Amino acid sequence: MNTQSLSQPVSTPSLSVEDHRKMHVVVVGHVDHGKSTFVGRLLNDTDSLPNGKIEQVRKNCAIEGMEFEYAFLLDALIEEQEQNITIDTTRIFFRTKQRAYAIIDAPGHKEFLKNMVTGAASASAALLLIDAKEGVMDQSRRHAFLLSLLGVKQLVVLVNKMDLVDHSESTYQKIVAEYSVFLKTLGLNAVHFIPIAAKHGENVVARSDKMPWWKGPTVTEALDGFAHEDDLTGLPLRLPVSDIYRFDERRIIAGRVEAGAIRPGDELIFQPGGRRSTVRTFEDWPGPETRSVVGTGGSASVTLSEQIFVERGQVASHPSNQPRVGREFRARIFWLGKEPLQTNKTYRLRLLTQNVEAVIAKIEKITDASTLESKEGSSVPRDSICEVIVRATRNIAFDLHHECPITGRFALEESGRIHGGGIILDAVSKSAAPSGKVTAGERTARSGHPAAVVWFTGLSGSGKSTIAEAVERRLFDAARNVIRVDGDDLRISLNRDLGFSAADRSESVRRASAVAGLFAGTGHIALVTLIAPLAADRAKARATLASHAFIEVFVDAPLAVCESRDVKGLYAKARRGEIAEFTGISSPYEAPESPEVHIRTDKLSTDEAVDLVLSAIDKVLQGKGDDWEV
Amino acid sequence: MSRNAQNDHLTRLEQTSIHVFREAFANFRSVCMPWSMGKDSNVLIWLARKAFCGKIPFPLLHIDTTYEFPEMYEFREKAKVIHGIDLIVRVNEDAIRRGIGYATHDPVTVTHELKTVPFKAAIDEFKWDALVTGIRRDEDPTRAKERWFSPRSAEGNWDYKDQPPEFWGQFASTAPEGGHVRVQPLLEWTELDIWEYIRRENIPNPTLYFSRNGKRFRSLGCHPITHPVDSPASNIDEVIEELKLTKTSERAGRAQDHVGRNSMQELRAKGFM
The missing domain is CATH 3.40.50.300 (P-loop containing nucleotide triphosphate hydrolases)
Known part of the structure; x- marks a missing residue:
């Protein structure tokens, strides 16, 4: 050998x-x-x-x-x-x-x-x-x-x-x-x-x-004789969120400290969004001792004292020294793409862990990199340097390059490939006051979480309101914008003119959808509790609300169980013939074939049912590209 | 060593690797980490547990050539328990039935059949879009050109002539259609860094790395083609002292690298790590 x-x-x-x-x-x-x-x-x-x-x-x-x-x-x-x-x-x-x-x-x-x-x-x-x-x-x-x-x-x-x-x-x-x-x-x-x-x-x-x-x-x-030049610990804290881990009972905000330093007890503000919370612990493995401070370049695993909405891309900082938040800035870019950089074309703007759509609103000048002569133009060829106005489709957190280099620079991506990069020279103040109609995106940005409609359908007495009220409590306590649209409440207000005929039932579903749609439009999670016995009516509601996340929750209990509960005494009245066309007794209930959530309330506790609904909401909203947890 | 000593060299390497792990996990749909059970692989496991606060949230893959040293199989079972690893093991049974082996075939063919082929089959089976590898830039000149995130085509090819730019911590976050991205958290580490980190963190490793009867293994592969080096280094401290003095290449004992002038390049173009 x-x-x-x-x-x-x-x-x-x-x-x-x-x-x-x-x-x-x-x-x-x-x-x-x-x-x-x-x-x-x-x-x-x-x-x-x-x-x-x-x-x-x-x-x-x-x-x-x-x-x-x-x-x-x-x-x-x-x-x-x-x-x-x-x-x-x-x-x-x-x-x-x-x-x-x-x-x-x-x-x-x-x-x-x-x-x-x-x-x-x-x-x-x-x-x-x-x-x-x-x-x-x-x-x-x-x-x-x-x-x-x-x-x-x-x-x-x-x-x-x-x-x-x-x-x-x-x-x-x-x-x-x-x-x-x-x-x-x-x-x-x-x-x-x-x-x-x-x-x-x-x-x-x-x-x-x-x-x-x-x-x-x-x-x-x-x-x-050279010095290491990348120690940014003296700068204000910039901790971009890389991910939120929920591998066990802990909810850990993961990210790398790009500038400054972070300690347990620090108050943090997450931008864009502006929610605040306090650092409770660092979850360092293997432990048991953990760091008392994480400085620049260090990876942080942070739990918070208050459970606020946080998602990948947000930048945590100390409230006294925050990054700018806006949609528009002036930048100097180097362009490496085979296709020229163009105005009014959509690129992905990547700044730390933020990844948003952006357009080049204006090309101010194109610089020849060898002569440094500048000219005007509407497209920037490969291997050129230019000064441009970048406009993102939603707010991002950033700094000017000369203030904090690491949060003041970004990459531009097209078709999944990085084609250029740049440094931020100035914020464009116009972005602070966007003009035109207020968009759904702006509303979502303000509420800090996506909107949704959760529709609880099921027989009278199946437990719709009980579960919806508990779900509302959990969401509300987690600082979500949430509202219930309750069928019984509507019956004495908006739907006072409607009875129990098939046509009136359809109309009541239509009105409830419209109300839920308005709430969702303001960024709320709307919890609708309405029997809505007919599949066709429910399908229409889902179609009307297609621009929002829609979750159908089938609150299912055998008729006998619902009737035995009879909280409002309605089944007794129906049996006595005092209510005509009562669902389940004298009018059909078409059970949903593929609801997002199916709850057998005769088999599950309310807490278990609530967890099922919340996890479905969590899943649907995460599918929209957001981290979202109750 | 104080955990607050963040400015030391190893901590910087560690923190950067953790960042790479986290970005990969956040960006890709389905991540897997091939595991050779060698020292670099074991450091990766450690870093992954640090990145994800204790528990590795994706499976590990062992391509078993059936030519591992017996001690490696023992180590595999032990480490699986220690780290709570979700392990997938694959063997190219077909090639073994066809009689492919070191007794009858050249190392490049055997490596291709028993490592690369089942590796590609596993990727096809599980549809991973990101694979975490333990390669380091100091190991081999072709590896020096690697990126943190390195896209591979559906055929597993590495287009080293047209690699995506990588700067300011922005990595290639999209796998090519049908292909995957190699995620390489140890790129900046050297062999010496690996051992110093193993010592600092007390990371479990096979004892084949330590001298027995005047010889030790510096790099571990299939036993018929992996040769020990003359060395009296019988513990981590001695290995580290030895590495500080040596100028011999780490993979010198790995026969498949040295069959032809460019055998490593040929292996890598075909999808080898």
Whole structure:
């Protein structure tokens, strides 16, 4: 059996003092300005390559009759070697004496801009390569522009291939002068411009003896000077709700703290919606001890003191420092989609865990990413930057990017695929006062939960009102907007003119539906208790109320049981012939064939019946894309 | 170690993985987690229990090649109870009847027949739209290009040339028609991180990882093609000290990776993890 030795002596001793937390560094620059070669060299010179790796690549090159290049170390897939370009964001780990790094080798080829975005968005610092011989090119500018857009602030420019310009200080100075001016227009400032020759490892790890004029740091010295820049614990709390877990008796609000910190006892407000509650516990597993605070980047599992309506997408904050709530904002967007970005087309706007439909209301300007010249237009082609007005179909919670970067940026999705991203520059105040008719969506947003009609049908005495009253109590206590539409009440008010004939019964069902529809329209959950004996009438009611969630509850008990209960003495009267056309006695009751809920009140307790109804309401409303629980 | 020490490296990795788990569970209809019973897989179970406050709310899948080490089967039964796992086990009985095995076939063929084929069959059977995998970017160059959420076509293919952009914590939340999304919470972890986390959290693992008679397993697969390395490391502390010094690749003992120059890429293009 072949075995490899793990315990052989190696060249570098273990680092005794080391920052284990990796710093993510993105490497960008124009195509062929030497990124892959640089990274290959960096790995080699920091002694970060696995044993035998370089020999393996040299052997492969020999097999294919190619000259060995450091770039091949990274180009792990055959296709890349053939095309000689990096095809996707690659992460490579290496260490200096100071700490560990993850290098994100982003592609320079224009059509792979999205991978560069993917790489740069997670980086705390950037290295941008410029070929000393070719000088500043399109992508040298475009990538810097994207770095500024993505919020990467720590930048070192590497003036590469100095060997090809005779290590000339004046060539170097010319590039520094030209590019510094450009960076300034973006609000960026390079920490250093380092002259290097990656191919020969000059000023990468070791200092070059060919450029004695360079007194600044080598690349690894510069890297070790970077700071981790993503600690947002000092900012106001932003906890977007990822999910609500009810795997057992607990109801846990799950989410990641994106900014600030949260503690048990904190009062929270959930936006949009504006409901408030207090953090009761953190449900950390395995326990029993739990954290006393969860800071930025930490995953929180929160139970609340008051059971308020909460759903995925809402952002929890402290009431004293809330995000903005609105539907419209001005944003700077980078667009990566094959199809151009267009006005009046619907996209999915994803901001933290919020996912809403949105349109581009207006394209204000389109910026050429290399010249930074702006023009007007009605559609934005791939790989462009633009400033637009984004209008969501409903309120979202957000911050301006300069106030809180993490809640001030978003992605745009079409057909399930992310095609662009952007940062929020300004809120558009108009969204605070929407014009036109008040929409159902706005009403739902205000009531904080979807509307519904729950129709209890069944014989007189079957228990409709008893169950509906208990359901109403549970919903009301859980801060839902709920109302009962009771058949007996209607009979003495709205339906005073109606009797018990088939036609009058149909009319009473029609009127009850209309009333329930009005309540549902205001965002209420309307609980209708009406015998509604005929299937056709009930079908009509369901059709009339089709725009709302509709739950038919068949409250079922054998006639004999209902008659024995006879709370209102109606069965006795009917038997005596004092009421004509009494359902079940002298008029038919057509039992529902497929009600959403079927309750045998002769077999279940009221509590059990109520639970069945509530869970059906829960299920139906969740199907509408909301978390909803009693 | 204090649970409030949130800024340490392992806690950051842990919290990010938990976020990935939660986003997957919130976004997809039906989630499953393949379980190899190896160290990365066992760390995943631990992270899932943290993400979901104790109980994993989806099933685990073990593709049993029938070539697992006997100790792994024992570990499987033990861990099932410890973690309260809802476990689905699948074997490619057909391939075994056809006599596919390491005695007669090359490792790439056997891996394909006994792992990839039944894995795809299980996906077809249960219609999962998200699969949680334990792959890490440091394991292999082709894995370095992975995303947190990585879509796979109905045929199981990975279109690595046209991957969706992934930034600002926004993942590809929709599986391709008939396909699924690979969810990869351990992408940013290294082998050393895994062991340091196992030590910190005291996560149960097979003892094959520890030295017996001067050899230990660093990565576990089918017993005929998984070779131990020379190592005196007989406990977690020693393994960690050893990894801090080593420059040998983790999967060096896994024969199917090394048959041809690009065998790992071939395996992965066909749907291998």
